[in-house]
Amino acid sequence: MRANKITVAALALAAGLSLAACQSDGDATDRSDSSAAPATTSSHGDPGPGATKGSPASGGSAQGTAQASAGKGSGEGQGANAGTGSGKEGKLGKCRTDELQVKATDNTIDGDPGGTVVVEFTNGGGRDCVLSGYAGVDLKTSAGTLSAKRTGQQASRIVLKDGGSVAFGITYPINDSGGSGVRVTGLVVTPPDETKSVTLDWPGAATLPVTDGSGSPVKAGPIGSAGQGG
Structure with missing residues (x-):
């Protein structure tokens, strides 16, 4: 078992x-x-x-x-x-003298106490640029160079498109003295912030009244102004 x-x-x-x-x-x-x-x-x-x-x-x-x-x-x-x-x-640069086409035309209106010349800048530089302030204005005369005074108006910053134009005015007294006055032979314009100038024919009255030496009777307005009073 x-x-x-x-x-x-x-x-x-x-x-x-x-x-x-x-x-x-x-x-x-x-x-x-x-x-x-x-x-x-x-x-x-x-x-x-x-x-x-x-x-x-x-x-x-x-x-x-x-x-x-x-x-x-x-x-x-x-x-x-x-x-x-x-x-x-x-970033836009300022307009250079060589980029601008400058011309001057008579813009005197009948009945105004003085004469007016309009200077126009046209941008031909192939780019947009900036103009602001006052241009330099000198008149060549038989008595020497006569520099225009600024009107004192506020100047604006203007972007001048390629191909665009902007103008300012120059005012001056009319010679109604009956005398020969001072003969104007040319106009010299210098764009703002530039040193190179452009010489143009003077399109206004042929003569200015003789001044008493108290200052220039010619006035220039800021860029963007035109007509009587700058």
Whole structure:
């Protein structure tokens, strides 16, 4: 009896070990299948081993980083260039004498106590520029150079477009004394903030009355004014 019990126990133990081994094999097979299943298809849809799945992911991350870096660099460069260009275009320089076409015309109106000459600047420089303040005005006369006084009116800053024009007025007394007066032979105009002048024919009355030396009877208005009174 004792021998039989030992034999039965041994058989039972052997059967148990065999069953446990079968279950262990089954679990191992299940885990292998579950971990391998996602790895059989790569991120591009191509079948491959488990290592293939990690490779595209790593490559995609590097590509994304490169694209982000390239985008950042491109954006910064673009912004800097645009800002520099905008700053240069936004700054206007003053109008130069060589860029201006200057002409003078008589603008005296019947009944006015004095005469008026209008001087016009036309921008022919191929760019917009700025004129502001008073131009220099000198009359060449038989008695020497006579410089015009400023009227004292407030001067405005004027952006003169390419091809655009702006004018100012010169007023002077009419010679009605009956004498020969002072003969005017020419007009010299110097644009504001410039040293180069333009000499023009005087379009006004041929003579001015003789002054008593108390000051110039000729007056010039600021840029943008025209007509009687400057």
